Amino acid sequence: MKAIILADPSDKTSLTLAEVPTPTPAPGEALVKVCAAGVNRGDLLQAAGHYPPPPGASEIMGLECAGIITDPGTTKFSQGDRVACLLAGGGYAEYVAVPEGQLMPLPEGYSFAEAASIVEVACTVWSNLVMLAGLHEGQTLLIHGGAGGIGTFAIQLAKALGCTVAVTAGSAEKLEACRRLGADILINYREDDFAEVMKNKADVILDIIGAKYLDANIRALAMDGHLVIIGLQGGIKGELNIARLLSKRGSISATALRARDLEDKARIVADTVEHVWPLLAAGTVTHQIHATFPLSDAASAHAALASGEVTGKVILAVAES
Amino acid sequence: MKAIILADPSDKTSLTLAEVPTPTPAPGEALVKVCAAGVNRGDLLQAAGHYPPPPGASEIMGLECAGIITDPGTTKFSQGDRVACLLAGGGYAEYVAVPEGQLMPLPEGYSFAEAASIVEVACTVWSNLVMLAGLHEGQTLLIHGGAGGIGTFAIQLAKALGCTVAVTAGSAEKLEACRRLGADILINYREDDFAEVMKNKADVILDIIGAKYLDANIRALAMDGHLVIIGLQGGIKGELNIARLLSKRGSISATALRARDLEDKARIVADTVEHVWPLLAAGTVTHQIHATFPLSDAASAHAALASGEVTGKVILAVAES
Numbered sequence: 001m002k003a004i005i006l007a008d009p010s011d012k013t014s015l016t017l018a019e020v021p022t023p024t025p026a027p028g029e030a031l032v033k034v035c036a037a038g039v040n041r042g043d044l045l046q047a048a049g050h051y052p053p054p055p056g057a058s059e060i061m062g063l064e065c066a067g068i069i070t071d072p073g074t075t076k077f078s079q080g081d082r083v084a085c086l087l088a089g090g091g092y093a094e095y096v097a098v099p100e101g102q103l104m105p106l107p108e109g110y111s112f113a114e115a116a117s118i119v120e121v122a123c124t125v126w127s128n129l130v131m132l133a134g135l136h137e138g139q140t141l142l143i144h145g146g147a148g149g150i151g152t153f154a155i156q157l158a159k160a161l162g163c164t165v166a167v168t169a170g171s172a173e174k175l176e177a178c179r180r181l182g183a184d185i186l187i188n189y190r191e192d193d194f195a196e197v198m199k200n201k202a203d204v205i206l207d208i209i210g211a212k213y214l215d216a217n218i219r220a221l222a223m224d225g226h227l228v229i230i231g232l233q234g235g236i237k238g239e240l241n242i243a244r245l246l247s248k249r250g251s252i253s254a255t256a257l258r259a260r261d262l263e264d265k266a267r268i269v270a271d272t273v274e275h276v277w278p279l280l281a282a283g284t285v286t287h288q289i290h291a292t293f294p295l296s297d298a299a300s301a302h303a304a305l306a307s308g309e310v311t312g313k314v315i316l317a318v319a320e321s
Numbered sequence: 322m323k324a325i326i327l328a329d330p331s332d333k334t335s336l337t338l339a340e341v342p343t344p345t346p347a348p349g350e351a352l353v354k355v356c357a358a359g360v361n362r363g364d365l366l367q368a369a370g371h372y373p374p375p376p377g378a379s380e381i382m383g384l385e386c387a388g389i390i391t392d393p394g395t396t397k398f399s400q401g402d403r404v405a406c407l408l409a410g411g412g413y414a415e416y417v418a419v420p421e422g423q424l425m426p427l428p429e430g431y432s433f434a435e436a437a438s439i440v441e442v443a444c445t446v447w448s449n450l451v452m453l454a455g456l457h458e459g460q461t462l463l464i465h466g467g468a469g470g471i472g473t474f475a476i477q478l479a480k481a482l483g484c485t486v487a488v489t490a491g492s493a494e495k496l497e498a499c500r501r502l503g504a505d506i507l508i509n510y511r512e513d514d515f516a517e518v519m520k521n522k523a524d525v526i527l528d529i530i531g532a533k534y535l536d537a538n539i540r541a542l543a544m545d546g547h548l549v550i551i552g553l554q555g556g557i558k559g560e561l562n563i564a565r566l567l568s569k570r571g572s573i574s575a576t577a578l579r580a581r582d583l584e585d586k587a588r589i590v591a592d593t594v595e596h597v598w599p600l601l602a603a604g605t606v607t608h609q610i611h612a613t614f615p616l617s618d619a620a621s622a623h624a625a626l627a628s629g630e631v632t633g634k635v636i637l638a639v640a641e642s
Contacts, residue, residue, distance in 0.1 A: 210563045229563055236564035242531045242550055243557035246575035254567035 003093030035112035062091020101266025108281035137162035147174035211238030288312025324414035383412020422587025429602035458483035468495035532559030609633030
């Protein structure tokens with residue numbers, strides 16, 4: 001089969017379509033013909049050598065896709081089933097082997113590209129905001145990077161839950177995009193201090209920045225607030241004022257989806273399909289595709305996401321459905 | 322009535338018995354004649370001017386007591402009921418007004434002094450280890466200060482839950498006391514690096530140190546581990562390595578009981594009585610009274626707790642039962 005490899009492992013832009021062995025599904029896995037794959041920041045990190053696949057996972061990039069089952073193996077699925085897939089790797093390819101617990105039906109009315117665009121964000125946002133932080137109606141959520149793939153999804157999901165949503169972004173255009181999706185409080189981080197605007201107000205914070213925002217995030221937390229860190233774009237080490245955290249009875253969690261074990265992923269996938277798929281089918285939460293590139297031009301897809309000028313997801317089209 | 326006041330507010334050792342107004346119970350409160358009161362580190366901090374009572378609470382020290390209801394007010398309790406009480410303040414006195422949700426029956430077979438010795442620790446340990454961190458059978462708990470009031474209780478409770486228990490303490494004598502209570506892994510922090518001994522092993526950590534142990538605690542956390550900070554004896558600001566926390570999908574919470582609202586306290590008290598009182602009645606978890614002083618000698622009680630040489634709780638005897 002064809003798949004994207006790094007022609008020069010030391011050059012993160014050398015993404016090249018090459019002939020590689022088609023994967024053999026292990027027991028409990030199905031073989032899926034990939035129609036579309038999502039591009040994530042984790043793929044950019046992997047290309048740069050900073051985010052190796054967990055043990056046992058494919059060495060190929062690609063953390064989500066949608067396609068057609070060609071060999072269901074021992075799973076409950078059937079040949080020809082159209083599925084969305086949460087992957088530990090392997091999506092940038094014509095075929096991928098997927099554990100049963102990470103196979104989902106397509107959301108009703110969704111194309112392969114649309115489905116591939118929401119797997120990682122839906123599982124990430126649902127598992128962190130609701131399963132971990134317990135976000136619920138009447139609470140206030142602060143989202144950093146509101147215009148990104150995670151952010152645009154989180155805004156809509158939190159509004160669907162009945163929350164007040166604050167976002168940070170770096171331009172008026174991005175903030176306007178957030179507003180259109182339902183965000184209530186728009187903060188341009190180049191002009192305003194989000195810690196001041198949101199002081200003691202955020203019940204939950206979804207953060208992709210890490211160290212640079214750590215102290216400001218604690219200032220923004222409300223009583224019993226929960227800071228959930230899912231990215232480290234602003235560095236890894238920061239000073240934590242534990243007395244301030246304690247004065248709010250606050251919690252900090254730092255999480256990632258990729259290295260979770262199969263059971264954990266299956267639990268998250270099942271809960272996400274149960275609660276988020278109906279919102280997708282109803283259009284309450286919509287997909288946000290920024291651009292689609294052919295698999296052979298994965299390099300341009302990575303460049304687009306790396307530019308920071310993306311509102312929504314970048315997709316690789318792999319096969320015609 | 323008589324109560325302990327600071328004769329010289331600038332001198333934390335000037336604890337003196339004085340005549341003060343007897344409190345008037347507000348609606349939903351009962352008046353309790355105090356028979357015994359527990360001494361907590363929070364009282365030491367309050368005497369030193371660092372831990373003011375929350376708004377509306379008594380200015381008098383004392384976060385827990387046991388005694389007899391003299392005026393049940395509108396509560397479901399009756400005059401003459403023997404009760405243990407979780408307090409936001411006011412225990413170092415002959416009478417205290419207590420919200421209904423913070424009144425508990427005495428554990429079966431317990432004296433007033435014994436009951437007064439376990440209210441704060443039972444509610445603190447249960448709410449943090451089980452209600453917050455979800456500690457359960459088969460997990461490993463690391464307790465810092467294993468020989469203190471919190472530590473001795475946490476060891477026994479965690480063993481009752483079926484956990485492996487590791488403790489740190491500063492002397493062989495204290496570690497031996499922990500071992501007798503059931504601790505499995507004994508770490509003398511003056512000789513050994515607990516982060517090395519417990520590296521990646523602790524599902525839950527109960528910490529009273531704060532900043533000084535922050536990085537080492539993150540090193541000790543297991544996958545999906547939860548660090549719960551309930552004291553800041555080792556400082557308030559520390560460097561947090563968020564990447565390390567993320568690699569373990571770890572969580573950090575910092576909590577305190579005193580400033581919680583009435584509803585929250587009532588929820589914690591009810592859950593603690595339901596789950597911990599039977600363990601006390603059965604003797605599975607025992608009280609640990611280190612010394613008892615008369616109320617008039619609260620200064621000596623504070624000096625004893627401040628010395629760091631205490632194994633278990635310090636109690637003030639207020640009235641004969």
